[in-house]
Amino acid sequence: MSETEPTTPPAPADFIRDIVAGDLQSGKHPLSVTRFPPEPNGYLHIGHAKSICLNFGIARETHGRCNLRMDDTNPTKEDVEYVESIQADVDWLIRGWADDRLGRKVPGDVSGTAVLPSEASGRSLEPFFASDYFEQMLAFAVELIRRGKAYVCDLTPEQMSEYRGVPERPGKPSPWRDRSVEENLDLFERMRQGEFPDGTRTLRSRIDMASPNIHLRDPALYRIRHATHHRTGDRWCLYPMYDYAHPISDYLEGITHSICTLEFEIHRPFYDWVLQSLDLPRTLPRQIEFARLSLGYTVMSKRKLLQLVEEGLVTGWDDPRMPTLSGLRRRGVRPEALRAFAAAIGVTKYNGLTEVSVFEGCIRDDLNLVALRRLAVLRPIKVVLTNIAEGETHWFDAVNNPSQPELGTRKIAFTRELWIDSDDFMEVPPPKYFRLRPGGEVRLKYACIIRCDEVIKDATGAVVELRCTADLETRSGGANAAKKVKGTIHWVSAAHAIRAEVRLYDRLFTEEAPEAEGRDFKSVLNPESALTVTALLEPSLAEARQSDRFQFERVGYFTLDVPYSPTGVAPASVPLIFNRTLGLKDSWAKEMAKK
RNA sequence: UGCCCGAUGGUGUAAUGGUAGCACAACAGUCUCUGAAUCUGUUUGUCAUGGUUCGAAUCCAUGUCGGGCAACCA
Numbered sequence: 267m268s269e270t271e272p273t274t275p276p277a278p279a280d281f282i283r284d285i286v287a288g289d290l291q292s293g294k295h296p297l298s299v300t301r302f303p304p305e306p307n308g309y310l311h312i313g314h315a316k317s318i319c320l321n322f323g324i325a326r327e328t329h330g331r332c333n334l335r336m337d338d339t340n341p342t343k344e345d346v347e348y349v350e351s352i353q354a355d356v357d358w359l360i361r362g363w364a365d366d367r368l369g370r371k372v373p374g375d376v377s378g379t380a381v382l383p384s385e386a387s388g389r390s391l392e393p394f395f396a397s398d399y400f401e402q403m404l405a406f407a408v409e410l411i412r413r414g415k416a417y418v419c420d421l422t423p424e425q426m427s428e429y430r431g432v433p434e435r436p437g438k439p440s441p442w443r444d445r446s447v448e449e450n451l452d453l454f455e456r457m458r459q460g461e462f463p464d465g466t467r468t469l470r471s472r473i474d475m476a477s478p479n480i481h482l483r484d485p486a487l488y489r490i491r492h493a494t495h496h497r498t499g500d501r502w503c504l505y506p507m508y509d510y511a512h513p514i515s516d517y518l519e520g521i522t523h524s525i526c527t528l529e530f531e532i533h534r535p536f537y538d539w540v541l542q543s544l545d546l547p548r549t550l551p552r553q554i555e556f557a558r559l560s561l562g563y564t565v566m567s568k569r570k571l572l573q574l575v576e577e578g579l580v581t582g583w584d585d586p587r588m589p590t591l592s593g594l595r596r597r598g599v600r601p602e603a604l605r606a607f608a609a610a611i612g613v614t615k616y617n618g619l620t621e622v623s624v625f626e627g628c629i630r631d632d633l634n635l636v637a638l639r640r641l642a643v644l645r646p647i648k649v650v651l652t653n654i655a656e657g658e659t660h661w662f663d664a665v666n667n668p669s670q671p672e673l674g675t676r677k678i679a680f681t682r683e684l685w686i687d688s689d690d691f692m693e694v695p696p697p698k699y700f701r702l703r704p705g706g707e708v709r710l711k712y713a714c715i716i717r718c719d720e721v722i723k724d725a726t727g728a729v730v731e732l733r734c735t736a737d738l739e740t741r742s743g744g745a746n747a748a749k750k751v752k753g754t755i756h757w758v759s760a761a762h763a764i765r766a767e768v769r770l771y772d773r774l775f776t777e778e779a780p781e782a783e784g785r786d787f788k789s790v791l792n793p794e795s796a797l798t799v800t801a802l803l804e805p806s807l808a809e810a811r812q813s814d815r816f817q818f819e820r821v822g823y824f825t826l827d828v829p830y831s832p833t834g835v836a837p838a839s840v841p842l843i844f845n846r847t848l849g850l851k852d853s854w855a856k857e858m859a860k861k
Numbered sequence: 862u863g864c865c866c867g868a869u870g871g872u873g874u875a876a877u878g879g880u881a882g883c884a885c886a887a888c889a890g891u892c893u894c895u896g897a898a899u900c901u902g903u904u905u906g907u908c909a910u911g912g913u914u915c916g917a918a919u920c921c922a923u924g925u926c927g928g929g930c931a932a933c934c935a
Contacts, residue, residue: 478864489933
């Protein structure tokens with residue numbers, strides 16, 4: 267069997283998948299329906315990728331469905347820019363993997379009815395929006411009022427906070443708690459009509475002001491917000507709270523398993539309260555919580571990412587150093603690597619810190635298999651081969667990917683003047699240095715062995731040129747091809763090389779836990795996280811396409827820079843810029859760093 | 862001085878009362894026209910104390926440590 271054959275990894279197992287499998291087996295639900303419900307107030311990041319892979323992974327493994335839903339109940343924070351980027355990022359991450367399980371809807375339909383791509387029959391589909399359910403939510407709220415389970419409260423935000431009490435001590439009931447159903451109905455309707463200014467009244471659930479769970483102390487269902495919503499415009503001035511909107515949205519869409527992160531654990535009793543208070547006919551969804559991802563050397567909260575963007579500490583949400591999906595994509599990380607990562611870290615309720623090396627390993631494993639090998643010199647020194655005539659050109663074959671021979675070979679030119687990387691020559695090398703040194707020999711990858719005869723320096727003593735002799739007998743197929751030397755280095759022909767900007771991205775922070783010990787995460791930004799060099803590349807790289815992945819041999823993985831565009835269309839003329847996705851492992855550098 | 866949740870090598874995770882396994886990291890070696898990849902090997906763990914049981918990482922009790930909860934945010 268070829269090692270390039272896509273192997274089917276065993277389906278991941280975790281406590282959530284166990285629950286879903288159990289509910290399917292018991293017949294509680296005939297089909298699993300999950301959902302991915304981001305609020306469109308920022309860009310998706312690798313933490314969301316964990317959730318997407320979980321929710322869509324379950325849909326994929328159980329032949330169920332996963333709805334994409336914008337949780338847009340707070341007009342003051344949300345924007346269509348985010349709606350669009352979220353759709354693009356989800357599509358990118360699940361394409362060819364679980365996109366056939368993606369539940370969306372027909373535009374205009376507010377019933378919660380999902381349509382799978384296979385059922386679209388030519389219709390265009392769009393994600394679900396919590397704001398599409400505002401009418402139904404309102405009707406349910408009226409029902410809660412009628413049942414005596416909700417009331418209009420006139421307390422100010424400050425008063426409400428005071429009445430709520432603290433976790434250790436019970437709260438006290440609002441003086442408005444016992445209004446009549448008629449008065450509540452009337453007030454609520456007038457709230458909806460826009461009669462009252464922001465902050466003057468709320469609709470509250472009536473549960474238990476003495477509950478040890480503070481989220482059960484009559485939490486708010488609706489607040490007044492005279493604001494323009496990115497989708498419903500000025501139609502509403504009354505907006506439901508997350509805790510109320512979420513269970514109803516889930517129910518309306520027939521969600522069976524509502525998977526969220528641990529901080530919502532304490533909200534679960536309220537989630538159940540809303541649904542149970544309504545005497546709904548269908549089987550209710552179950553909320554299940556798991557630990558969010560925290561990854562070393564980065565920050566994950568939208569607030570902090572927004573801060574990096576707004577303060578210009580990065581170039582945007584899609585800066586290749588950002589943990590956002592758009593940033594990772596621009597950096598050259600493929601969805602396959604993100605999915606492998608999600609499978610590798612698992613799903614539990616334990617709040618740990620995942621080492622970046624796990625993620626980097628997934629990226630390298632993925633890229634190693636697909637990346638086209640190329641020769642590129644990042645920090646050049648000139649080599650002159652004194653026994654090669656000017657104008658003399660030899661053409662050598664170079665394989666594109668040693669693990670995938672079907673990717674073929676290319677010709678590379680070998681001439682009198684070459685560039686090699688400055689790392690690959692040392693005048694006074696340390697022990698075990700296998701590269702070029704005065705009087706030493708090294709193999710030029712795909713070409714032949716050269717010997718360094720002379721070191722030319724400028725007035726300051728800096729090395730400007732190496733005069734060497736090439737032994738063409740040692741080239742592939744040559745009489746002495748089998749000759750062994752310790753080192754093999756990469757190079758490009760000076761006459762053929764093209765120039766390009768190469769951006770050497772690195773970790774954004776110098777500390778594994780940037781915000782540990784209460785420090786400001788911005789105080790540990792890595793000043794060398796985005797170095798730029800002008801590199802000399804083999805000419806085939808001029809034809810690089812966006813979808814290509816390259817390994818600059820002995821250097822790292824690179825891809826063409828493609829800034830995010832909301833329209834999905836790349837700018838007409840793209841200058842040749844390569845982004846470093848990740849360096850190759852470098853045990854020599856590691857060895858040196860020890861000393 | 863409340864409530865909810867959690868704790869398995871350095872890190873993440875598996876073992877669902879019956880041999881503590883896997884991955885990453887680290888280290889050593891192999892191989893190499895990439896100091897990459899590959900391949901081989903090594904080191905390191907059940908938070909503590911009691912209890913139940915023929916048998917406990919798993920069940921129970923107590924404690925310790927960690928996370929979360931007091932927006933008209935999600």
